[in-house]
Amino acid sequence: xxxxxxxxxxxxxxxxxxxxxxxxxxxxxxxxxxxxxxxxxxxxxxxxxxxxxxxxxxxxxxxxxxxxxxxxxxxxxxxxxxxxxxxxxxxxxxxxxxxxxxxxxxxxxxxxxxxxxxxxxxxxxxxxxxxxxxxxxxxxxxxxxxxxxxxxxxxxxxxxxxxxxxxxxxxxxxxxxxxxxxxxxxxxxxxxxxxxxxxxxxxxxxxxxxxxxxxxxxxxxxxxxxxxxxxxxxxxxxxxxxxxxxxxxxxxxxxxxxxxxxxxxxxxxxxxxxxxxxxxxxxxxxxxxxxxxxxxxxxxxxxxxxxxxxxxxxxxxxxxxxxxxxxxxxxxxxxxxxxxxxxxxxxxxxxxxxxxxxxxxxxxxxxxxxxxxxxxxxxxxxxxxxxxxxxxxxxxxxxxxxxxxxxxxxxxxxxxxxxxxxxxxxxxxxxxxxxxxxxxxxxxxxxxxxxxxxxxxxxxxxxxxxxxxxxxxxxxxxxxxxxxxxxxx
Numbered sequence: 001x002x003x004x005x006x007x008x009x010x011x012x013x014x015x016x017x018x019x020x021x022x023x024x025x026x027x028x029x030x031x032x033x034x035x036x037x038x039x040x041x042x043x044x045x046x047x048x049x050x051x052x053x054x055x056x057x058x059x060x061x062x063x064x065x066x067x068x069x070x071x072x073x074x075x076x077x078x079x080x081x082x083x084x085x086x087x088x089x090x091x092x093x094x095x096x097x098x099x100x101x102x103x104x105x106x107x108x109x110x111x112x113x114x115x116x117x118x119x120x121x122x123x124x125x126x127x128x129x130x131x132x133x134x135x136x137x138x139x140x141x142x143x144x145x146x147x148x149x150x151x152x153x154x155x156x157x158x159x160x161x162x163x164x165x166x167x168x169x170x171x172x173x174x175x176x177x178x179x180x181x182x183x184x185x186x187x188x189x190x191x192x193x194x195x196x197x198x199x200x201x202x203x204x205x206x207x208x209x210x211x212x213x214x215x216x217x218x219x220x221x222x223x224x225x226x227x228x229x230x231x232x233x234x235x236x237x238x239x240x241x242x243x244x245x246x247x248x249x250x251x252x253x254x255x256x257x258x259x260x261x262x263x264x265x266x267x268x269x270x271x272x273x274x275x276x277x278x279x280x281x282x283x284x285x286x287x288x289x290x291x292x293x294x295x296x297x298x299x300x301x302x303x304x305x306x307x308x309x310x311x312x313x314x315x316x317x318x319x320x321x322x323x324x325x326x327x328x329x330x331x332x333x334x335x336x337x338x339x340x341x342x343x344x345x346x347x348x349x350x351x352x353x354x355x356x357x358x359x360x361x362x363x364x365x366x367x368x369x370x371x372x373x374x375x376x377x378x379x380x381x382x383x384x385x386x387x388x389x390x391x392x393x394x395x396x397x398x399x400x401x402x403x404x405x406x407x408x409x410x411x412x413x414x415x416x417x418x419x420x421x422x423x424x425x426x427x428x429x430x431x432x433x434x435x436x437x438x439x440x441x442x443x444x445x446x447x448x449x450x451x452x453x454x455x456x457x458x459x460x461x462x463x464x465x466x467x468x469x470x471x472x473x474x475x476x477x478x479x480x481x482x483x484x485x486x487x488x489x
Contacts, residue, residue: 004136008050008213015043018220025227032227034082039220041075046213052130053137061130061138066120068140069127073117076156079187080109082223083160086183087167097162105159112152119145139202153195160187175233182226190219290407294352294359296366296445297404297424298337299431300328300373300397301346308391320384321345324393327376335369340418350419353406363401363448370397370439371453371480398431400442422465429463430472439475446473454479 019039026032048067055061084092084106093103119126126149128141164184171177193215302308302324309317328347332339336357337349349369351362374395381393402423408415426442434440446455454476460469 005050005053007211008046008053011046011213011217012043012050014217015039015046015220018224019043021224022227031082031085034078034085035220035223035227038075038078038082039224041071041078042213042216042220045071045075046216049213055130055138058130058132061132065130065138065140066127069120070117073113073120076113077110079160080106083163083183083187086226087163087180088170091170092163092166095163095166097159102159102163102166109156109159112156116145116149116152142202150195150200153191157188157191157195160191178233179226179229182222182229186219186222186226190215190222193218290405290409292403292405293356294402295404295406295419295423296351296359296363296399296401296448297419297427298349298351298366298370298397298399299346299428300349300370300395301344301431303394303396303436305345305393308393312391316389320389324377324380327380328373331369331372331376335365335372337366337369338417340416348418350404350406353419354417359401360448363399363445364452366399367439367441367445367449367453367475368480370399371475371477373397374437374439374477394436396431396434396436397439398427398429398434398441399439399445400427400430401445401448402426402442425465426463426470429461430470433461433472435474439477441473441475443471443473 016039019036022032022035022039045068048064048071052061052064052068055064084102093101093106095102097105116126123143124141125143125145127146128143130138131141132138161184164180164187167180168177168184171180194212197212197215324345325342325347329339332347332349335351336355337351338353339347339349341348349366351366352359356362357365374397377393377395384391384393400423402421404419404421404423406419407417409418409420410416430440430442440458441449441455449455455473456476458472458474460471463470
């Protein structure tokens, strides 16, 4: 077996794999389909070159003598089209080379390839009958047109380089520029090496023709590598862009979250924090809806605060009122209550909505809250006295447990979360009937807390809207243990 046939025969398999790789990489891409055809054509080309060198007699060598060139010329047409495709076809056709548009040179190439293909097929002017060499076996003979053909090859190589260089200069995308640069090295190096091994050296007596197929293999390897590298770089770039977008989006979300937190904090100063939290969680909808449930309701206000307002500076009134309401609101929230509204110096607190610990626990929390409010009012009274305020501030608290309608009230444009009903009115009436510094509770509330909170019966009061007297009790604050005052629900 002629060892000079091995390089060509061995190259068949890599070319076939490269053709398959190009097709499977992206069969929808025109450039990938062209590269698949080029590699497939070269697989046939190197196969017939190997068969030519394996010829054992003249007739066999004569049969295979012209087949390499007959299969190589179609690959040249495909290479021209592929080079244009990866370099920006439409733009490159308008570029100039040797004073003419590439479009014009493209037709010249078609004519040259067709002309030499016919010359090889029907004459011996380019490829003469084979010659046998003792060392390398059968080699092509060369006719009168072989030197002009070599000059034509220079022209084709220069055209390839000009097209790809134009594509590199026009590339804005670094990935595209990288692929085109890789193609320039592959085409320039591959064709130059193939030209030297297959044409130049044989003309001066070195029979290297059988090795001329290897540069084509490395050229196709370079092209395939370029496609895979393009995909890898594109994916890498997409990942970087995605990471950047994720980082930007995360930062935007963090800013938006901070804005929401800030908005929630600000809104919580106008609406009870428990209600605000449920609104932001989506548990409350801005609809005029309500439900009927059992609540423990407390009203607390400062006795004769209007007289203090009339006889004091507005600045002092505002400062004391804000301090008082702030302290009372903190106590209500600490015990789990909800404040639907402030009305002047009056504080309205409910237990059992929007969340409930149970009817008994709600009532106990409300009672303990009222005890702490009275204790804190005593501390504030002492503080204000030392600041020059001699008015004897005392508060009254009224507590009642009963069914009420709780929900959103108002209009579609403005609403508030509150509780209304006859039992709400009863809690308010108990507060109005209460002695200063005391906490009055209804019988319904007393029944829920009597085993834990010391209470004394006050008697009955007449309440508008109720056709029967209301039995009333007061919480014995001095007998409520300190530990109970400090207890938190």
